[in-house]
Amino acid sequence: MKKSENIIVGISIGDLNGIGGEVVLKTFEDDRILEFCTPVIFASSKTIAYLKNHFKYEINFNDINKINEVAFGKVNVFNCWNETVTIDFGKEDLKIGEYAIKSLQAATKALKHGDVDVLVTAPINKHNIQSKDFNFPGHTDYLAKELEGESLMFMVSDSLRIGLLTDHVPVKDIVEHITSQLIEKKINTVYHSLEKDFNINRPKIAVLGINPHTGDNGVIGHEDDTVMRPTLNKLKESGKLVYGPYAADSFFGSNNYKNFDAIIASYHDQGLIPFKTLSFGQGVNYTAGLSKVRTSPDHGTAYEIAGKGIADENSFKEAVFMAIQIFKNRLDYKELTSNPLKKGERKDYDN
CATH class of the missing domain: 3.40.718.10 (Isopropylmalate Dehydrogenase)
Known part of the structure; x- marks a missing residue:
């Protein structure tokens, strides 16, 4: 069984003009969460630094270009792009949609290869992500194609x-x-x-x-x-x-x-x-129903409050904890089903 802090949570950054970046950084500003997992945000160090400065968050992150450079017990940022991204909070932007997909695709690739244990996705705009190379109504349909199972x-x-x-x-x-x-x-x-x-x-x-x-x-x-x-x-x-x-x-x-x-x-x-x-x-x-664990908050991009520092991070935080819990439950279930003598001995990870 993996130690809690060694469970790697991959995070796609979502629509940068929405509240996704804010709720992600708010969640990990409290470093007590690093006792439960090691996050990897798929974006870029420049973008995360901009969001950090805009919202005046006290958060340190480990800048990486290769997934094997992940530092346990720290917030890691995997660089999916190097250029500076122009963020205009509250605006729908096709270019921003492209960055959301870059993040999602990189995070999904890491999930498929086992480089991250679970995936938590920040909200996207279903309209500005559409292109000839990406034509899915949303996360669920894309992940159903990329991961085994019935979503x-x-x-x-x-x-x-x-x-x-x-x-x-x-x-x-x-x-x-x-x-x-x-x-x-x-x-x-x-x-x-x-x-x-x-x-x-x-x-x-x-x-x-x-x-x-x-x-x-x-x-x-x-x-x-x-x-x-x-x-x-x-x-x-x-x-x-x-x-x-x-x-x-x-x-x-x-x-x-x-x-x-x-x-x-x-x-x-x-x-x-x-x-x-x-x-x-x-x-x-x-x-x-998928071969891997993916969660997300129960809200969208919330353009109307984006950039104002008032977004509630609780649903995103719950998505992180639920992904961790389900990952552990699956390990437990696998152990129990491979050893019938242990049936009825399921652990309660909430205690």
């Missing part, structure tokens, strides 16, 4: 975990995407993630309906009856504790969500609106 957007906080059947899909296309095969695949991904990443045995999963009132027996759509229910029944017969579909409008207000280890929403806003209402600023976006 799933999993929004996680202390009291709530919400996965999505469909994520960045236009509302008009949602029903076409939701098939029996997709439902089964996503539920299996959540189920295995709860076991492997969160140390939950025999997890209970709730699934929200596709249509209002789960279709009202076909009055408001038939998909819940013809696609959702038969698939959930099949999964129940296989032994999984899967329940639903539930009407989404009353599920959270009634506190029913507290009875489950995870909830699966049919589409983006059905899941993220209640999640951000209940957990905003403390939640984490975790990409479940």
